[in-house]
Amino acid sequence: xxxxxxxxxxxxxxxxxxxxxxxxxxxxxxxxxxxxxxxxxxxxxxxxxxxxxxxxxxxxxxxxxxxxxxxxxxxxxxxxxxxxxxxxxxxxxxxxxxxxxxxxxxxxxxxxx
Amino acid sequence: xxxxxxxxxxxxxxxxxxxxxxxxxxxxxxxxxxxxxxxxxxxxxxxxxxxxxxxxxxxxxxxxxxxxxxxxxxxxxxxxxxxxxxxxxxxxxxxxxxxxxxxxxxxxxxxxxxx
Numbered sequence: 001x002x003x004x005x006x007x008x009x010x011x012x013x014x015x016x017x018x019x020x021x022x023x024x025x026x027x028x029x030x031x032x033x034x035x036x037x038x039x040x041x042x043x044x045x046x047x048x049x050x051x052x053x054x055x056x057x058x059x060x061x062x063x064x065x066x067x068x069x070x071x072x073x074x075x076x077x078x079x080x081x082x083x084x085x086x087x088x089x090x091x092x093x094x095x096x097x098x099x100x101x102x103x104x105x106x107x108x109x110x111x112x113x
Numbered sequence: 114x115x116x117x118x119x120x121x122x123x124x125x126x127x128x129x130x131x132x133x134x135x136x137x138x139x140x141x142x143x144x145x146x147x148x149x150x151x152x153x154x155x156x157x158x159x160x161x162x163x164x165x166x167x168x169x170x171x172x173x174x175x176x177x178x179x180x181x182x183x184x185x186x187x188x189x190x191x192x193x194x195x196x197x198x199x200x201x202x203x204x205x206x207x208x209x210x211x212x213x214x215x216x217x218x219x220x221x222x223x224x225x226x227x228x
Binding site for chain 1: 153157161215219
């Protein structure tokens, strides 16, 4: 099965804790992205990576960190510095040409208790 | 803002009717894409229209692009209850200092199709 997977589907965190969201793809895509979606809102870009060992901040990077050690994997850490982390997080990938279609994972819903 | 804005925010129709959603944007684009999202799920790509194209079809979907008005429309013909979802337009513009184009999403149109 080719595709992009995210885990876990639901995640609960206490205030002050860091959590890491997993994103894996086996589409052989160079580019990967993390978005945040709040209720009734569109997607906002957190971080993106064009190639292994390289990534750039998106529009709302504060309080988040990423790594891209492998082509297949782009984990997102939500740190305690993120003031309002409760949201739906979506990972996506594309071939790497900037105009390409993006393929999305099923999402992780993070709730801070 | 570079993001697209969909109109209307919500649309409710009966099965068999056509659904039209509009998207407006503010800057020049490389292409415009439409995505669908079922509740609580990831987005699924529907169709991509390039800046030099005016109309594109895919099954029951018809997309138009008017770059002079910076607007696009998505028409779903003969709608079905299974078409119920949120529909987003996303514009692609070159990122500053990077060759990677960015996708800028609007807030979406929530379509409800009643049986």
